[in-house]
Amino acid sequence: MTLHAVEDLADRIERAYLRRQPYWRQGCSNPQVWASAAVTLIRLHRTDPTIPLDPELYVAAQPLSSPLADPWEDLAQASSAKRYRRRVRQIIRMLRMELQDEVRHAEDLVTQGESISVVLTAKSRSLSPLGRYIVAYRAGRLDLAGRCRSSAQAQHRSCPLYRHASRELLPRKAYPVLELASGLDFPSRAAEKIPLFSLN
Numbered sequence: 500m501t502l503h504a505v506e507d508l509a510d511r512i513e514r515a516y517l518r519r520q521p522y523w524r525q526g527c528s529n530p531q532v533w534a535s536a537a538v539t540l541i542r543l544h545r546t547d548p549t550i551p552l553d554p555e556l557y558v559a560a561q562p563l564s565s566p567l568a569d570p571w572e573d574l575a576q577a578s579s580a581k582r583y584r585r586r587v588r589q590i591i592r593m594l595r596m597e598l599q600d601e602v603r604h605a606e607d608l609v610t611q612g613e614s615i616s617v618v619l620t621a622k623s624r625s626l627s628p629l630g631r632y633i634v635a636y637r638a639g640r641l642d643l644a645g646r647c648r649s650s651a652q653a654q655h656r657s658c659p660l661y662r663h664a665s666r667e668l669l670p671r672k673a674y675p676v677l678e679l680a681s682g683l684d685f686p687s688r689a690a691e692k693i694p695l696f697s698l699n
Contacts, residue, residue: 601630
């Protein structure tokens with residue numbers, strides 16, 4: 500992690516904090532608080548790479564309610580990191596349940612006789628692009644999975660926590676966005692050839 504990257508995280512944390520606490524008087528605290536908060540976030544990510552380096556979510560996870568808030572207390576303590584970890588895990592659980600419901604519903608339709616192509620191409624808010632990709636992959640229909648890949652990648656970009664939420668539904672290597680290194684994604688065109696679920 501370069502000094503520039505730390506400074507960028509610190510700047511984003513400061514901006515996110517000031518959006519939530521617009522009446523906080525900046526002269527009340529040492530400006531080093533933002534760098535300290537950034538280091539707290541980086542250490543947490545290094546300890547547990549499933550926790551993203553997301554400054555805005557980090558700030559949003561803190562219970563900032565008082566106009567007399569202290570950014571040192573809110574952002575730069577071990578308790579701040581614990582709150583963030585807890586919130587990320589809550590989000591992953593919520594996303595996992597949503598994906599499981601989507602996939603279960605779509606697979607039930609196919610089991611009842613619906614064409615998988617019809618199920619996956621029908622306009623429906625109850626089946627997200629990543630859900631469609633997962634259903635196609637699990638059915639061994641890599642042609643359909645390929646059609647869903649671009650939209651599933653866009654869904655991932657909107658919330659990278661989908662990677663962890665989908666772990667029980669999709670092999671890690673089959674996820675539509677490769678993780679080349681911690682926090683570095685690359686769109687994947689590869690998929691494992693052995694499906695976990697057959698709809699044939």
